[in-house]
Amino acid sequence: MKTKNAQPRxxxxxxxxxxxxxxxxxxxxxSSSLDELDEKNKNRPKDKFDAKAYLDDRVMSPLxxxxxxxxxxxxxxxxxxxxxxxxxxxxxxxxxxxxxIRQRSNWLTTFLxxxxxxxxxxxxxxxxxxxxxxxxxxxxxxxxxLAGMVHPIFSIVYHFYCMKLEPSKRIxxxxxxxxxxxxxxxxxxxxxxxxxxxxxxxxxxxFNIDCAIKQFETKICxxxxxxxxxxxxxxxxxxxxxxxxxxxxxxxxLMFILAGYSFSKYPIGGWSHTLFHVFLSFLxxxxxxxxxxxxxxxxxxxxxxxxxxxxx
Numbered sequence: 001m002k003t004k005n006a007q008p009r010x011x012x013x014x015x016x017x018x019x020x021x022x023x024x025x026x027x028x029x030x031s032s033s034l035d036e037l038d039e040k041n042k043n044r045p046k047d048k049f050d051a052k053a054y055l056d057d058r059v060m061s062p063l064x065x066x067x068x069x070x071x072x073x074x075x076x077x078x079x080x081x082x083x084x085x086x087x088x089x090x091x092x093x094x095x096x097x098x099x100x101i102r103q104r105s106n107w108l109t110t111f112l113x114x115x116x117x118x119x120x121x122x123x124x125x126x127x128x129x130x131x132x133x134x135x136x137x138x139x140x141x142x143x144x145x146l147a148g149m150v151h152p153i154f155s156i157v158y159h160f161y162c163m164k165l166e167p168s169k170r171i172x173x174x175x176x177x178x179x180x181x182x183x184x185x186x187x188x189x190x191x192x193x194x195x196x197x198x199x200x201x202x203x204x205x206x207f208n209i210d211c212a213i214k215q216f217e218t219k220i221c222x223x224x225x226x227x228x229x230x231x232x233x234x235x236x237x238x239x240x241x242x243x244x245x246x247x248x249x250x251x252x253x254l255m256f257i258l259a260g261y262s263f264s265k266y267p268i269g270g271w272s273h274t275l276f277h278v279f280l281s282f283l284x285x286x287x288x289x290x291x292x293x294x295x296x297x298x299x300x301x302x303x304x305x306x307x308x309x310x311x312x
Contacts, residue, residue, distance in 0.1 A: 060270040062163040069159035071277035072152035079148030079284050086132035088141045088292050089304035124307035134307035138297035140196045141288060147189035148284040151182040155277075171222075177215045180225060184208035187232035193287050194239045196296035204235055240290050248289055255282050 060068070082088060124135055137145075158175040170176055191204035211228040214221075233256065241249045259279035266272040291297060 058266065058270075058273075059167045060162070060273065064270040064274065065159045065162040067271070067274045068162070068277060069156040071274050071281070072155045072159075074281045075152045075284050076149045078281075079145045082284070082288050083137055083141065083145045084130050084133055086130075086134060086304065086308075088137050088288065088297075089134070089301050089308070124303070124310065126311065132308075134311060135300060135304035137304075138196075138291065138294070138300040140193050140291040140294055140297055143189045144193035144284065144287045144291050147186035147193070148287070151179075151186040154179045154182045171220055180229075181212035181215045183229060184212045184232055187229075187236055190236035190287055191239075193291045194236050194243075194294075196291075196294040200239070204232070207235070208232055243293070245290065245293060248286065248293075251282075252286055255279055255286065 125133065127133065136142075154175070158173075158179040161173060161175045162170055165173060185208065188201065188204045188208040192198075192201040195201070211225075211232065214228070215225065237249065237252050237256075240252060259276050261267070262272045262276040262279060268275060292301065
């Protein structure tokens with residue numbers, strides 16, 4: 001009895017990638033030139049659902065990966081500078097009628113601090129290394145700074161690993177998973193930075209923890225992961241719009257449109273990812289701009305201005 005030749009199973013969707021790639025991919029020479037990869041891609045019909053084609057189109061040279069890593073440094077530097085230089089309180093004048101210390105109202109605020117944050121209870125500070133840091137920043141500012149300094153570290157680690165990893169091994173690599181997991185850590189922090197509300201922050205923490213856990217599943221689903229990142233961005237930028245900071249929201253929107261175009265279309269080839277990071281380097285500035293506008297930040301900003309006037 002004749003048996004029909006087994007037909008190759010067609011991959012149904014690009015959205016799911018099995019980390020167990022073909023032997024030919026795993027044994028490929030990591031030093032293969034980009035020109036050879038480009039030539040191979042030209043000779044193969046493009047399929048938007050072909051994960052292999054998607055990865056090959058985004059192969060970057062070690063120099064480009066190094067630039068990807070270094071382009072994350074501005075976020076760390078600016079976040080540290082904004083906090084330690086007292087930029088969050090610049091331009092503020094002391095309002096002696098504004099209450100600095102407020103009474104706690106219930107068990108939750110007793111544990112987490114009052115409506116205007118526990119930081120204001122620490123009073124004035126003075127240190128010769130940071131002469132313009134006259135008080136502890138508002139909690140929203142510190143949480144934004146935490147996000148701006150922690151996530152880029154994991155992104156830098158990932159891109160440095162990509163300098164020596166074979167293209168087929170980058171997506172399932174632990175450094176890529178941590179990079180994306182800490183994008184959600186930063187998103188959760190950002191939700192507090194744009195609202196100053198513990199309840200909304202907790203809601204975002206639950207959602208982003210679930211997203212981060214999915215980064216470590218055996219099956220990798222790029223479309224799902226990108227969608228969840230988009231939702232997390234919407235959840236921390238929408239409050240800016242609801243607070244009627246329209247100009248600031250438009251700046252967020254413009255930045256994400258430009259960054260999204262660079263990431264999805266790769267207009268300048270392998271350098272597009274560095275351009276993507278360059279656009280996102282404005283994110284800490286926009287996040288700090290939202291944090292200092294919060295009502296919950298004003299008491300601490302007023303305290304810093306009051307401390308600065310006493311030290312003058």
